[in-house]
Amino acid sequence: xxxxxxxxxxxxxxxxxxxxxxxxxxxxxxxxxxxxxxxxxxxxxxxxxxxxxxxxxxxxxxxxxxxxxxxxxxxxxxxxxxxxxxxxxxxxxxxxxxxxxxxxxxxxxxxxxxxxxxxxxxxxxxxxxxxxxxxxxxxxxxxxxxxxxxxxxxxxxxxxxxxxxxxxxxxxxxxxxxxxxxxxxxxxxxxxxxxxxxxxxxxxxxxxxxxxxxxxxxxxxxxxxxxxxxxxxxxxxxxxxxxxxxxxxxxxxxxxxxxxxxxxxxxxxxxxxxxxxxxxxxxxxxxxxxxxxxxxxxxxxxxxxxxxxxxxxxxxxxxxxxxxxxxxxxxxxxxxxxxxxxxxxxxxxxxxxxxxxxxxxxxxxxxxxxxxxxxxxxxxxxxxxxxxxxxxxxxxxxxxxxxxxxxxxxxxxxxxxxxxxxxxxxxxxxxxxxxxxxxxxxxxxxx
Amino acid sequence: xxxxxxxxxxxxxxxxxxxxxxxxxxxxxxxxxxxxxxxxxxxxxxxxxxxxxxxxxxxxxxxxxxxxxxxxxxxxxxxxxxxxxxxxxxxxxxxxxxxxxxxxxxxxxxxxxxxxxxxxxxxxxxxxxxxxxxxxxxxxxxxxxxxxxxxxxxxxxxxxxxxxxxxxxxxxxxxxxxxxxxxxxxxxxxxxxxxxxxxxxxxxxxxxxxxxxxxxxxxxxxxxxxxxxxxxxxxxxxxxxxxxxxxxxxxxxxxxxxxxxxxxxxxxxxxxxxxxxxxxxxxxxxxxxxxxxxxxxxxxxxxxxxxxxxxxxxxxxxxxxxxxxxxxxxxxxxxxxxxxxxxxxxxxxxxxxxxxxxxxxxxxxxxxxxxxxxxxxxxxxxxxxxxxxxxxxxxxxxxxxxxxxxxxxxxxxxxxxxxxxxxxxxxxxxxxxxxxxxxxxxxxxxx
Numbered sequence: 001x002x003x004x005x006x007x008x009x010x011x012x013x014x015x016x017x018x019x020x021x022x023x024x025x026x027x028x029x030x031x032x033x034x035x036x037x038x039x040x041x042x043x044x045x046x047x048x049x050x051x052x053x054x055x056x057x058x059x060x061x062x063x064x065x066x067x068x069x070x071x072x073x074x075x076x077x078x079x080x081x082x083x084x085x086x087x088x089x090x091x092x093x094x095x096x097x098x099x100x101x102x103x104x105x106x107x108x109x110x111x112x113x114x115x116x117x118x119x120x121x122x123x124x125x126x127x128x129x130x131x132x133x134x135x136x137x138x139x140x141x142x143x144x145x146x147x148x149x150x151x152x153x154x155x156x157x158x159x160x161x162x163x164x165x166x167x168x169x170x171x172x173x174x175x176x177x178x179x180x181x182x183x184x185x186x187x188x189x190x191x192x193x194x195x196x197x198x199x200x201x202x203x204x205x206x207x208x209x210x211x212x213x214x215x216x217x218x219x220x221x222x223x224x225x226x227x228x229x230x231x232x233x234x235x236x237x238x239x240x241x242x243x244x245x246x247x248x249x250x251x252x253x254x255x256x257x258x259x260x261x262x263x264x265x266x267x268x269x270x271x272x273x274x275x276x277x278x279x280x281x282x283x284x285x286x287x288x289x290x291x292x293x294x295x296x297x298x299x300x301x302x303x304x305x306x307x308x309x310x311x312x313x314x315x316x317x318x319x320x321x322x323x324x325x326x327x328x329x330x331x332x333x334x335x336x337x338x339x340x341x342x343x344x345x346x347x348x349x350x351x352x353x354x355x356x357x358x359x360x361x362x363x364x365x366x367x368x369x370x371x372x373x374x375x376x377x378x379x380x381x382x383x384x385x386x387x388x389x390x391x392x393x394x395x396x397x398x399x400x401x402x403x404x405x406x407x408x409x410x411x412x413x414x415x416x417x418x419x420x421x422x423x424x425x426x427x428x429x430x431x432x433x434x435x436x437x438x439x440x441x442x443x444x445x446x447x
Numbered sequence: 448x449x450x451x452x453x454x455x456x457x458x459x460x461x462x463x464x465x466x467x468x469x470x471x472x473x474x475x476x477x478x479x480x481x482x483x484x485x486x487x488x489x490x491x492x493x494x495x496x497x498x499x500x501x502x503x504x505x506x507x508x509x510x511x512x513x514x515x516x517x518x519x520x521x522x523x524x525x526x527x528x529x530x531x532x533x534x535x536x537x538x539x540x541x542x543x544x545x546x547x548x549x550x551x552x553x554x555x556x557x558x559x560x561x562x563x564x565x566x567x568x569x570x571x572x573x574x575x576x577x578x579x580x581x582x583x584x585x586x587x588x589x590x591x592x593x594x595x596x597x598x599x600x601x602x603x604x605x606x607x608x609x610x611x612x613x614x615x616x617x618x619x620x621x622x623x624x625x626x627x628x629x630x631x632x633x634x635x636x637x638x639x640x641x642x643x644x645x646x647x648x649x650x651x652x653x654x655x656x657x658x659x660x661x662x663x664x665x666x667x668x669x670x671x672x673x674x675x676x677x678x679x680x681x682x683x684x685x686x687x688x689x690x691x692x693x694x695x696x697x698x699x700x701x702x703x704x705x706x707x708x709x710x711x712x713x714x715x716x717x718x719x720x721x722x723x724x725x726x727x728x729x730x731x732x733x734x735x736x737x738x739x740x741x742x743x744x745x746x747x748x749x750x751x752x753x754x755x756x757x758x759x760x761x762x763x764x765x766x767x768x769x770x771x772x773x774x775x776x777x778x779x780x781x782x783x784x785x786x787x788x789x790x791x792x793x794x795x796x797x798x799x800x801x802x803x804x805x806x807x808x809x810x811x812x813x814x815x816x817x818x819x820x821x822x823x824x825x826x827x828x829x830x831x832x833x834x835x836x837x838x839x840x841x842x843x844x845x846x847x848x849x850x851x852x853x854x855x856x857x858x859x860x861x862x863x864x865x866x867x868x869x870x871x872x873x874x875x876x877x878x879x880x881x882x883x884x885x886x887x888x889x890x891x892x893x894x
Contacts, residue, residue: 007615009607009634010648018671023657030653068640074648074675121653128610129618160456163575164768167616168454171576187456193515201457201521206477206568206775209787210470224465228521236790236893259794315767321611321758328653340656343683347706446683 042424048134141181156306161314489871495581588628608761
């Protein structure tokens with residue numbers, strides 16, 4: 001993935017010009033979290049850390065980028081000093097983060113960035129960008145996987161969204177984060193190559209239409225791909241299509257149905273396949289699927305063995321955005337440390353750097369407690385870990401299979417009430433007395 | 448923009464292996480269109496052609512990409528011949544398209560690709576990807592612009608979505624397509640540089656919190672940016688924030704309000720600014736805006752001069768996806784031409800290559816007629832134009848300002864009933880008798 005450090009908002013640079021002028025050596029601590037968990041989500045899966053680290057490691061401005069900035073009318077009063085400083089700027093701060101694939105909840109910081117005020121400010125835009133979409137995808141994917149096997153039967157789920165993903169890069173994220181979330185593979189070859197994700201595919205209607213008749217198309221495909229043939233049977237008439245499978249080849253792996261009433265047509269197709277002795281040939285479904293539709297299909301005992309999920313996953317159609325925010329929690333200038341927060345009724349932000357602990361009961365997650373950094377709660381694992389120290393990566397994001405396994409294990413520990421299709425319960429996140437006291441102090445100070 | 452040609456679905460390559468084996472010299476014609484226009488859209492703005500052309504010009508596989516494919520288990524029966532062929536493959540076909548920024552409607556092809564069956568098939572995934580998101584953004588942006596000045600007053604609209612866009616590349620598309628759709632600029636520096644889009648910015652809450660008090664933050668910002676200062680006034684208390692503006696500097700361009708009841712707080716802010724003689728200082732609004740919210744704000748006569756629109760634009764939140772499809776309409780093998788289409792009741796696809804003509808009445812668009820390619824309807828402009836011929840670009844996409852102007856002129860010609868906020872009327876798209884006859888023939892042939 002190639003990112004430009006110019007992938008930032010203009011105001012990050014204008015503010016930095018002033019920081020540079022007045023607070024040259026000031027330091028900031030920023031935290032990134034989700035303000036409101038969406039209605040039909042009882043948990044979120046943290047994803048995108050891999051891209052955050054890659055970006056911070058390579059953070060720098062190119063000469064031509066600095067030239068562009070210098071020539072903007074808005075910077076006419078800004079000294080060259082500042083632009084020279086930008087040209088030499090690297091990320092030399094610290095990154096604290098939850099592990100990639102961690103479950104998290106409302107108001108829990110998943111990332112803390114510490115360092116010079118300019119570098120910690122400028123990276124805001126990119127960090128929010130990486131985490132928002134990847135987290136949405138990993139979370140939705142895990143729901144799709146969960147409801148696809150709600151009857152206890154494991155079904156294959158493949159990510160089919162490349163064509164409708166909001167950009168090439170988004171399609172790569174979608175394949176990566178849906179795999180973490182529990183999908184079994186992707187149709188996206190680029191993502192398959194880069195992340196070593198298993199790739200799957202079937203055939204298109206255009207393919208069937210290129211041949212003299214449907215059966216010929218089926219036979220020719222089977223001829224070249226005898227171990228992996230999935231025949232698209234609904235180009236003309238689904239039932240008639242299924243009738244032809246027995247003549248296409250002995251080991252057709254599956255048929256695909258992409259239209260019509262899936263519940264009815266899958267049952268009819270199963271009957272025909274079984275009648276023809278094709279008990280091993282599976283039924284694979286695609287077309288406008290999401291967790292709601294899949295739940296309906298499974299609940300109706302449709303004999304389906306797998307799903308290809310595209311558009312509604314890659315656009316997070318039932319919940320297209322997430323209220324991710326990146327906020328200053330501590331500011332240090334000339335030895336003076338100021339813990340900052342937000343005091344309005346509806347948007348409370350506890351001041352100061354934080355740490356998070358998760359409590360279990362009978363093998364299930366029970367509650368999280370957010371503390372001030374440094375507060376020790378028993379001998380418990382800290383959820384925020386240091387990944388970058390003074391600009392050097394000191395902890396690596398594991399391989400994709402390990403992350404996928406980690407997600408799976410956590411989801412098994414999450415009680416069902418937080419995993420409901422609609423209106424799941426709210427997982428308890430508590431704030432320590434120390435944080436509450438700090439907030440109260442800040443309130444009193446600001447009147 | 449850098450794309451890999453491996454940005455495609457696995458099935459495009461498996462199908463191509465069979466095409467290569469059985470129809471080495473076959474040719475295909477594919478058309479790309481939108482099957483169903485979303486509920487609250489009365490028109491669409493074609494955007495993304497720029498990226499399609501760039502991609503087709505550079506279409507090729509790298510050696511390491513071919514190695515990856517060869518080593519996939521699924522290709523174990525496929526001869527090396529095919530992979531050598533892929534390694535040398537370029538796009539040598541034709542691209543027909545509407546001009547970038549053209550208004551279009553349901554079931555109208557906006558792109559036609561003609562060429563060898565393999566290359567025309569493989570490009571499906573990327574082409575759908577480029578057009579879907581860009582078209583959604585350009586269309587939504589144009590609605591936002593329209594409703595922001597529904598009272599006749601022009602307001603500045605800036606794209607603020609980089610942080611919540613689904614990927615870095617999506618943020619670039621969002622800035623490009625929203626500018627085409629009528630936005631006045633973006634906060635995204637990278638997009639600003641690449642497309643020469645005006646860039647705008649204000650300040651963040653973190654900036655205000657870094658200073659001893661709000662007024663000091665205001666003064667320091669104004670000191671460096673006296674001609675472009677937009678003061679964020681809602682960090683503590685909006686009214687108290689506005690009271691401080693007069694002491695920040697004489698020519699503060701605007702204030703920004705990012706939270707609370709915008710209708711009330713903008714009216715109150717206007718009062719305070721006017722009382723303090725700051726009649727020239729504008730009011731700029733941000734925070735979860737879209738055309739619905741903006742319409743409400745404008746309709747309530749809020750004294751607002753500009754809007755920053757982010758999350759809900761870049762995620763197309765009221766309509767996150769579009770039913771774009773790419774379908775084979777003609778297949779030619781060994782001199783035999785077959786026009787193909789889809790016959791099912793709900794998904795009619797007229798067979799054969801098409802052309803589109805637009806009719807006007809009293810200076811307004813009246814209806815479109817889709818014909819078979821070659822059918823001449825009077826002496827009228829053809830909406831589909833040839834951009835690439837035998838792999839060579841013969842027509843260029845104009846500069847971004849020209850496209851923006853073109854969009855504006857077309858929208859002025861589109862009757863109001865197609866531009867409604869909710870449930871706009873359906874613009875009439877007719878199909879020629881010739882197309883209908885061809886469809887009937889195909890139906891009879893297929894029984």
